[in-house]
Amino acid sequence: MRFIEDKNVSFEHARTSEELGRYLVAARDLAPGDLVLTERPLVFGPKGMQNLDAMPCVGCYKQVSTDVGERCSRCGWPVCSGNCAGLTDPRHHGVECHILSSRPECILDNMGDYYRHDALLPLRCLLLQTVDQEKWKKLSNMQSHMECRMPGSEAYDEANEFIVEYLMDFINKADKDIRNKYLPRVSPELIHEMCGIIDTNALEIRVPEGTELLALYTNTCIMEHSCIPNTKHTFTLSAKDKNDMYRITVKVVVPVEKGNHITTMYSHALWGTQARRQHLKDTKYFACRCPRCSDPTELGTYLSALKCLGEGNQVCDGIHLPEEPLDDETDWKCNKCSMKVNNSQVNMIISQMGEEVENVQMMGGSVTSLENLLCRLSTFLHPNHYHLYSIKHSLIQLYGRQPNYMSEEILDKKIKMCKDLIIITKTLDPGNARLSLYNAVLQHELHSALLLKAKKTKSNGSPKTLEEIKPLIMESKLALENALNSLKDDIEEKSGKQLFKVIVNSKKDFEKYCKEKKIRI
Incomplete structure (x- = not known):
């Protein structure tokens, strides 16, 4: 692929509207696979530390042990090696080290508070003032939504406690000449603005070393959100030119007509409408009104729908859907009877159920515990509800793989479950923009169940005939191809690479089986 630095490929210059802010539209008809844009990051840095036993090296982001790992000789921050190339690279640790060196003491207690990796990206943003003034100018033009992050707001208070006061302590302790050289303009207010820019615009990158990074991009940040996005973005995680590390590439995944908006997604595709919209309000400061959010059925998937339990002694087999899905306080009305439930009750029930699902899965999620929870929640939720999707997605990875769950009855159950979830997944994400790994797992498990069913003997102990096997094998082959195709853009990312393998x-096992059985497909 030919990389074009800071030039648009298939979109017009950003347009602006009062409702959407800046957004991109297609300059021509676009087909799946067409390149929208590719660009290097303005700045990047590690997210907050997830693992207390290991920290990312500030030079290359490899995980290093917190108790025996090496430290930077100047500032004392954990590093993979004193020879790490990133320690002198201005895009990584090379410049920030001058500021962090104002507190060179090394500690082993409360390291997560002492070495706050989530403060490094705001610091690197500030340092662009002297590292790269052109990048600083572009960064300064990004939205920060400070009008929503006033003192007293949760976002302001959190940033102030964990980032602003922390960085100002370093900056105030730094030598005056160092401070004037690298941070000619700095204040708590400016750090708050950097935090707002990061929260509003940064994209998450999972690097092979196991660390999660955040990065800011000039053009990509203009892309409009939609809960049914028409693009997918990937990151360069290995490159001959070190300046191309973390380059983003945005491609079209479903046809986009000339003049239509080019969209991405900033929330989770398998959350229900109210959860997605609340997340976007809390983190991106806007209320999504996309076609999926506007549809009570969520494109016919019923991902948020509840079962109606009837009124009094009257039994009802209807389902509850939000009357006005774009209204956060809407009532939920049955589609068959007059029964209504207010929004606060729905939120309380769904929240409690979500905690139950999370607790079971965190405990390892045995087949028995998952099936019991599925049975209980199915009394209240539509079969396609996102909580039940989560449980079923876990179950299909256990059915057919554990000794007590290998019967043909179980395999048939698994096959149906896989097909049901695939329909939901493809409806919500037809271009594999956000759910490619979910789809790949479902297709692979479908392949596995079909192949196991083909190998099983009949009830009388005799093997299945070729005529009985072949339809299962053909369907199994198609599922395998779909699984591999689903991952075609995810192979460089760690989890995608592992699943692809x-x-x-x-x-290989499938082809060997077909060869042994002399099955031609």
Whole structure:
């Protein structure tokens, strides 16, 4: 692919509207696979530390042990090696070290508070003033939504406690000449603005070393959100030119006609409408009104729908849907009877159920515990509800793989469950923009169940005939191909690479089986 630095490929210059702010539109008809844009990050840095036993090296982001790892000789921050190339690279640790060196003491207690990696990206943003003034100008033009982050707001108070006061302590302790050289303009207010820019615009990158980074991009940040996005973005995680590390590439995944908006997604595709919209309000400061959010059925998937339990002694087999899905306080009305439930009751029930699902899965999620929870929640939720989707997605990875769950009845159950979830997944994400790994797992598990069913003997102990096997094998082959195709843009990312390897091995086993059985497909 030909990289074009800071030039648009298939979109017009950003347009602006009062409702959407800046957004991109297609300059021509776009087909799946067409390149929208590619650009290097303005700045990047590690997210907050997730693992207390290891920290990312500030030079290359490899995970290093917190108790025995090496430290930067100047500032004392954990590093993979004193020879790490990133320690002198101005895009990584090279410049920030001058500021962080104002507190060179090394500690082993409360390291997560002492070495706040989530403060590094705001600091690197500030340092662009002297590191790269052109980038600083572009960064300063990004939205910060400070009008929503006033003193007393949760976002302001959190940033102030964990980032602003922390960085100002370093900056105030730094030598005056160092401070004037690298941070000619700095104040608590400016750090708050950087935090707002990061929260509003940053994209998450999972690097092979196991660390999560955040990065800011000039053009990508203009892309409009939609809960049914028409693009997918990937990151360069290995490159001959070190300046191309973390380059973003945005491609079209479903056809986009000339003049239509080019969209991405800033929330989770498998959350219900109210959860998605609340997340976007809390983190991106806007209320989504996309076609999916506007549809009570969520494109016919019923991902948020509840079962109607009837009124009094009257039994009802209807379902509850929000009357006005774009109204946060809307009532939920049954589609068959007059029964209504107010929004606060729905939120309380769904929240409690979500905690139950999370607790079971965090405990390892045995088949028995998952099936019991599925049975209980199915009394109240539509079969396609996102809480039940989560439980079923876990179950299909256990059915057919544990000794007590290998019967043909279980395999048939797994096959149906896989097909049901695939329909939901493809409806919500037809271009594999956000749910490619989910879809790949579902297709791979469908392949596995179909192949196991083909191998099983009949009830009388005799093997299945070729005529009985072949339809299962054909369908199994198609599922395998769909699984691999779903991952075509995710192979460089760690989890995508691992899953791709598993599916490739399944393909080899499948081809070996077909050869042994002399099955031509």
